[in-house]
Amino acid sequence: MNNVIALAGVVIKELYRRKDFYVLFVLTALITLLLGSVNFFNDPKIVRYLKDICLLLIWISSLVIAITTAARQIPAERENRTIFPLLAKPVTRGQVIVGKFTGCWLACGFTLLVFYVFFTVVSGTREQNWNLEGILKMVWLHWVMLGIVVAMVLCGSIVFSAPSANITICFIVVVGILGLGRYLHRVALQQGEPVDTVLSVIYFAIPHLEWYDVRDFLVYDQHLAPWVDCGLATLYGAAYMVFFMCVAWVVFRRKTLTV
Amino acid sequence: MSDVQGTSNSVVEIKGLRVEYRARTSGQTTKVAVKDLSFSVRAGEVFGFLGPNGAGKTTTMNVLLGFVNATGGEACLFGVNVREPIARQRIGYLPELTYYYKFLTAEELLRFYARVFGIPRGEADKRIDLLMKLVELEHARKRPIKTYSKGMQQRVGLAQALINNPDLLILDEPTSGLDPLGRMKVREIIQRLKNEGKTVFFSSHELGEVETVCDRVAIINQGELKVEGRVSDLVAQYQCDLEKVFLKIVGYQPQPVS
Numbered sequence: 308m309n310n311v312i313a314l315a316g317v318v319i320k321e322l323y324r325r326k327d328f329y330v331l332f333v334l335t336a337l338i339t340l341l342l343g344s345v346n347f348f349n350d351p352k353i354v355r356y357l358k359d360i361c362l363l364l365i366w367i368s369s370l371v372i373a374i375t376t377a378a379r380q381i382p383a384e385r386e387n388r389t390i391f392p393l394l395a396k397p398v399t400r401g402q403v404i405v406g407k408f409t410g411c412w413l414a415c416g417f418t419l420l421v422f423y424v425f426f427t428v429v430s431g432t433r434e435q436n437w438n439l440e441g442i443l444k445m446v447w448l449h450w451v452m453l454g455i456v457v458a459m460v461l462c463g464s465i466v467f468s469a470p471s472a473n474i475t476i477c478f479i480v481v482v483g484i485l486g487l488g489r490y491l492h493r494v495a496l497q498q499g500e501p502v503d504t505v506l507s508v509i510y511f512a513i514p515h516l517e518w519y520d521v522r523d524f525l526v527y528d529q530h531l532a533p534w535v536d537c538g539l540a541t542l543y544g545a546a547y548m549v550f551f552m553c554v555a556w557v558v559f560r561r562k563t564l565t566v
Numbered sequence: 567m568s569d570v571q572g573t574s575n576s577v578v579e580i581k582g583l584r585v586e587y588r589a590r591t592s593g594q595t596t597k598v599a600v601k602d603l604s605f606s607v608r609a610g611e612v613f614g615f616l617g618p619n620g621a622g623k624t625t626t627m628n629v630l631l632g633f634v635n636a637t638g639g640e641a642c643l644f645g646v647n648v649r650e651p652i653a654r655q656r657i658g659y660l661p662e663l664t665y666y667y668k669f670l671t672a673e674e675l676l677r678f679y680a681r682v683f684g685i686p687r688g689e690a691d692k693r694i695d696l697l698m699k700l701v702e703l704e705h706a707r708k709r710p711i712k713t714y715s716k717g718m719q720q721r722v723g724l725a726q727a728l729i730n731n732p733d734l735l736i737l738d739e740p741t742s743g744l745d746p747l748g749r750m751k752v753r754e755i756i757q758r759l760k761n762e763g764k765t766v767f768f769s770s771h772e773l774g775e776v777e778t779v780c781d782r783v784a785i786i787n788q789g790e791l792k793v794e795g796r797v798s799d800l801v802a803q804y805q806c807d808l809e810k811v812f813l814k815i816v817g818y819q820p821q822p823v824s
Contacts, residue, residue, distance in 0.1 A: 313681040317667060324669040324710075388665035392726060395631045395659035395736075396682045397651045563587070564633040 310398050311406040318410025319417075322376060334368045335425045355526050358430055362522040365422045366449075373415045373453045374477050377460035380407040381559070382470045390564060401556045408461055408552060415453045419446055436528075444531045445521050451544040452519035456481055458551035459514070465559045484516045514547040577734050577765045578607035578630065582639035585625050585789075599625040601789040602639070607767050607782075609733075612760050614780035614797075615769040618816050622789040623769045624662075627738055630767075631659060643734065655683070658727035662739040664719035668712035672703055672722045675711060676729055683730040690729075697725040700755070717748045724755060735759060737768035741775060753779060777801075777808040787816045 338361045381403070384390040393403065423446050431437045459480070463473040488510075495506035518540060524531045532540075585600040600622040607613040617623045628634040629641050632648050646653040666675055673694060680690035698704045701721035706714065711722060720743070727735060737756075741749040749772070756766055756779050770776050776783060777797055784794040792815045793800065797808060804811045 309684055310682050313678055317670070317678055320674070321667065321669055387668075388661070388663070389667055391631070391633065391661050391665050392659060392679075392723075393682075394633060395654060395657070396679060396730075397655045398682055399651050563635070564628070 310402045311409055314398075314403060314406025315410035315413060318380065318407055319414050322410075322414050330368065330372065334364060335422055338364055338422070338425060338429070354430070354434055358426075359522065359526050361426055361430075362526065365419075365426065366520070366522070369415060369419055369422070369449065369453060370456065370478075370481060372418055373411065373456050374460050374474055374481070376414060377407075377411045377457045378464050378470050378474045378477065380411065380461065381464045385564070394564070400559045404461060404465075404552055404555050404559060408458055408548070411457045411461070412450075412454050415457065416450050419450055419453070438525065438528070441525050441531050444534070444537055445525055447537060448519040448521055448540060451541050452516050455514045455516060455544050455547045455551070458548040458555075462551040462555040462558075465555050465562070481516060484513055485520065486517075488513060488515050488517045514544070519544070575608055576606040576642075577609050577644060578613075578767055579642045579645070580605055580626070580630075580639070581641075583626065583629060583636055583641055584638035585622070585629060585634060586637040599789055600629075600636075600786075603786065603789070603791050604639075605784050605791060605794050607734075607765060609765055610760075610763050611781040612756060612766040612779050613768070614776040614783040615767060615786075616771075616773070616776065616783055616812060617769075617786040621786045621816075623786065624738065625789075626786075627736060627769065630736065656730070656733045658730060658732035658735045660723050660727040660735070660737045660740050662742050664711075664716070664723050666711055666719070666722060666726070669710060671708050671710055672698070672714075672725070673707045675722065676725060679726050679729045685730065693729060693731070697728055700728070701725045702751075717744055720744055720748065721751070724752065732764065734765045734767065737766065737770075739770055740768060741770065741772055749775065773807075773809040773812055783808070785812060785815050792816070 341357055341361060381390075384393070384403075390403075394400070423442060427437075427439070427442050456477070460473065460477045463477050464470060467473040467476065491506050491510040491513075495503050495510060498506060521531055523529070581604050583600055583603040584598070586596040586598050588596060603622070603626060615623055615626070625634060629636050630643065630648055632651070632654065635649070641648045643653040644656055648654075667678075670678065676694045676697065677690060680693065685693065694707075698707050701724055703718060703721055703725070706718065711719060714722065720740075724740070727737070735756075740752050740756075744752065753775060756768070759766055760779070766779075780797050782794070782796050783800065785792045793811075795803075800811050801808060804814060806814075
């Protein structure tokens with residue numbers, strides 16, 4: 308555990324020293340300005356649209372940060388050869404994967420916190436409506452979803468040789484799941500064999516990231532699922548995180564690393 | 567740092583080691599990098615591992631460090647199979663080139679590695695101070711490694727290799743690319759470690775340096791062990807200095823200069 312925490316610390320340090328979070332702060336400022344401009348419109352419903360846009364921005368930027376950060380972790384270790392002094396210590400390859408995952412996931416969590424704190428403060432002061440429980444659930448589910456994405460991308464970074472290929476494939480898969488994942492089984496029902504079976508298998512095999520997208524509930528002031536359901540969604544997400552990291556570990560432990 | 571118990575006096579033990587790589591060129595299925603290599607390094611000695619480029623030195627070191635899995639044979643550190651991460655608890659490794667997180671400062675890098683070894687914070691602080699003095703980087707300890715010169719980076723490398731007060735130091739061409747002053751410093755540190763009873767296993771092309779600091783050497787060529795023994799014995803047997811011994815063993819024929 309000590310090794311995992313130490314590795315995660317290095318990942319986080321690298322991220323803020325590489326100034327990646329500048330993107331985060333620029334976007335946060337953009338969101339703040341957008342929400343701050345509500346007074347210029349005399350339509351009370353405009354706040355909803357702006358909230359929708361802001362949440363979409365938060366989702367896009369968090370996915371960009373999660374995917375690009377996770378994708379370069381292990382390839383950069385290999386390319387810069389920092390993996391050699393590291394593995395010459397009593398560190399297992401499994402710990403490297405878990406440490407990288409933890410670092411990326413925590414960094415994403417920090418990013419989300421900054422985003423949502425701004426979002427909550429600005430939208431709360433404009434609407435005079437502080438739905439803190441709803442926002443807390445949304446942040447939590449969003450973070451769990453990013454955990455699945457980070458684990459998937461880390462796994463991809465070991466399987467695919469080029470980070471750019473991994474980033475592209477992961478973006479397509481994530482956007483595909485978010486956009487089409489929920490309709491796959493319906494489409495499957497309308498198809499003949501073997502497309503029906505193939506689509507059904509894909510539907511049940513993919514991690515349903517769209518289940519974690521509860522933006523509409525918040526924008527339209529609907530009640531979010533109870534905490535028990537959030538807990539179940541967390542378990543579902545954890546199962547996929549473990550699965551992707553296990554695959555990554557199995558592949559990585561067999562890789563020959565040559566100085 | 568001594569919770570791994572060795573089973574014999576040998577710190578490094580290699581028996582019948584064979585490493586094959588999948589060849590990328592057509593017509594060949596595998597490339598044998600190391601063939602039935604066997605030797606051992608005893609506690610407290612400075613052991614030079616020599617051979618021309620491509621002889622299999624780095625591959626052997628990669629096996630010892632767990633980067634590459636052996637195709638056959640066995641390699642142990644302190645009696646523990648190198649596949650076990652605990653085998654690396656008592657070793658320090660200095661790669662040929664500096665491969666460190668350049669966004670960290672030297673102090674942060676050493677703290678990170680100390681944490682990996684499970685060294686308590688107080689003890690780590692003391693060791694970091696001591697090592698910074700040893701490698702003469704006290705003035706630059708708070709600067710990111712990316713701002714260091716090559717010599718300074720190599721010295722950070724040496725400091726990280728010593729952070730756990732290792733019983734065995736594995737050095738891959740430690741003086742490569744260093745100026746004479748840097749080389750002298752590394753040599754002094756090796757000598758100092760030897761006096762402290764540490765075992766040093768290192769590869770080098772600087773045969774004069776090897777002759778000065780090593781107790782024993784092994785020379786390999788094309789993946790096979792050609793000779794192993796005390797430096798003084800080899801020099802006496804071949805009646806020439808180590809460089810000429812090396813050239814004879816690897817089969818170098820001087821070409822007449824026209």
